[in-house]
Amino acid sequence: MLKRLLPRQESFFDLFQQAADKLVLASTDFSTMLQNLENQQHYVNLIAKHEAEADQIAYTNFELLHKTFITPFDRHDIHQLTSTLDDIIDLINRIAQRFPFYQLKTVPEEAINLAKLSGEATNNLKSAIYCLRSLKNSEKIFEYCKDIDRVESKAHQVVLAGEKKLFLDENDFKQFFKLKEIYGHTKLVINRCQDVANILKGIILEYS
Numbered sequence: 106m107l108k109r110l111l112p113r114q115e116s117f118f119d120l121f122q123q124a125a126d127k128l129v130l131a132s133t134d135f136s137t138m139l140q141n142l143e144n145q146q147h148y149v150n151l152i153a154k155h156e157a158e159a160d161q162i163a164y165t166n167f168e169l170l171h172k173t174f175i176t177p178f179d180r181h182d183i184h185q186l187t188s189t190l191d192d193i194i195d196l197i198n199r200i201a202q203r204f205p206f207y208q209l210k211t212v213p214e215e216a217i218n219l220a221k222l223s224g225e226a227t228n229n230l231k232s233a234i235y236c237l238r239s240l241k242n243s244e245k246i247f248e249y250c251k252d253i254d255r256v257e258s259k260a261h262q263v264v265l266a267g268e269k270k271l272f273l274d275e276n277d278f279k280q281f282f283k284l285k286e287i288y289g290h291t292k293l294v295i296n297r298c299q300d301v302a303n304i305l306k307g308i309i310l311e312y313s
Contacts, residue, residue: 215267
């Protein structure tokens with residue numbers, strides 16, 4: 106266990122798991138939304154609800170960090186992990202909010218595939234976070250982090266293919282920039298999952 110000789114505040118791990126749960130719900134709803142754009146406002150509202158609940162989880166975690174004298178691992182790592190998890194769901198919410206604003210009724214297959222990959226990345230991240238309570242799970246955590254890296258590599262290729270099609274086929278300038286922004290921000294969700302994975306690897310390496 107991390108800092109096994111010191112008193113532990115288990116609530117941090119519970120809150121990390123709750124945040125990961127909300128992140129997966131948001132990414133799943135976003136992926137589903139892209140396949141059901143006729144009902145997009147329903148999913149936009151759901152994602153906003155997940156984001157608001159995740160904000161409360163992050164607030165609770167920061168409050169706990171402020172009040173806790175001995176933490177299960179470095180205070181900076183707890184702060185960074187909490188902040189970056191919250192940043193990811195904030196990003197998903199901002200992307201979702203753009204759909205009714207941009208009045209997007211259809212998206213290319215590449216955008217749908219990219220959203221599915223973002224869901225895959227968040228699920229791997231959730232699995233890694235659920236393993237964080239014990240150093241016995243170090244190898245599992247590293248494997249989930251590798252899976253996130255593999256997802257990012259796939260996503261990079263999907264973005265290249267999608268943007269190439271936009272340059273070749275999309276003549277509506279406004280539509281071009283709307284979709285290019287959706288590609289960029291959805292890819293950023295996966296990049297931020299990589300950031301959290303790197304934080305987790307750093308924690309494991311420090312306390313192994």
